[in-house]
Amino acid sequence: MSAAPLLSLKGVHTHIGAYHILHGVDLEVPEGEVTMLLGRNGAGKSTTLRTVMGLWAASQGRVQFKGQAIGGPGGQRTTPEIAQEGIAYVPESMGIFADLSVQENMLLAAREARRAADLDAARLDWIFSLFPALHKFWLYPAGKLSGGQKQMLAVARAIIEPRALILIDEPSKGLAPAIIHNLIAALQELKRQRTTLLLVEQNFSMAQALGDSVAVMDNGRVVHSGRMADLAADQALQQRLLGLSLGAHQ
Structure with missing residues (x-):
């Protein structure tokens, strides 16, 4: 029997003003692992992180951390309270x-x-x-x-x-390759210490180097979840989910 995830989102919807951004997100982040959140621009990845942090409130569903509700109707915590729980x-x-x-x-x-x-x-x-x-x-x-x-x-x-959990949104964006290499090395050191990370990333070689598990988003939903190594080995799946192959971005 597998251990309960450190963080889970179950049927999470998020509205920003008149816009319905997340449409029932289901996501699990295992403790001590690096989970990559991938997807095309506008898929809802950044909104997912901001919803976990309470910067935008989940209008439906539930966000749970260490088995306790931190987001969703009836269980929404403030951003300072969520940070106080050990989420950066x-x-x-x-x-x-x-x-x-x-x-x-x-x-x-x-x-x-x-x-x-x-x-x-x-x-x-x-x-x-x-x-x-x-x-x-x-x-x-x-x-x-x-x-x-x-x-x-x-x-x-x-x-x-x-921190119990660190959320990082596109850490390599706009950085030179040498700096990305240094950043990967630092995050790999955190990984060796079994720090739990949830990373949104567009650099697929970085995702492949760091990720244990992966979730792919499209149109405000998680459309695929599994092991990063399995996605990295399946070019047809990469093409279907992301419109390109990881091998093209080494």
């Missing part, structure tokens, strides 16, 4: 504060720290080993970082304290 979110916009230093950005993300000396030194050293540029630019304004360095800061903020 890295939006596509990265969500960093450009006018604040790298250090100040990290402090804001660390719930238990009020000054730099309060940060867990061992954990900070580990983060610097993943993202050396953050150490180099520790006192620089975050707005002066390169695009890749800003993405590293966004991920670093999500892991400054241990």
Whole structure:
């Protein structure tokens, strides 16, 4: 008997104003694994992450985390409450504060720290080993970082304290191949530590390198779920679900 998923969405619908974006999403995120959320632009992937975080409320269905309702009618929690449960979110916009230093950005993300000396030194050293540029630019304004360095800061903020689940929306978007390679290496280190990740990603070689399980969305629904390795090995399925093959994006 398989263990219950860390996060599950059951029949989730989301409306944004007059627009009906999610149409009954069913999704399970196993604990200790990396789940990739794939699909064409406009399929509802980012809306799914934002619905999990309570930024947009589910109008129908249920979002459950560790077996408890955090979203849906009658069980909707606020975004701060959801974050307090141990879920971190890295939006596509990265969500960093450009006018604040790298250090100040990290402090804001660390719930238990009020000054730099309060940060867990061992954990900070580990983060610097993943993202050396953050150490180099520790006192620089975050707005002066390169695009890749800003993405590293966004991920670093999500892991400054241990989190049960990290949601990341298109971490490789707009980044140079060398920076993507570094980002993959950092996320693989999180994976080795059995950090549970749910990633929206358009870079299929990155998805293949990181993913344990995969869900493919289309028109606001999950139309396929399974093991990432199985999807990567089946070009006909890739073509049907995504309109291209992963092999074309190595």
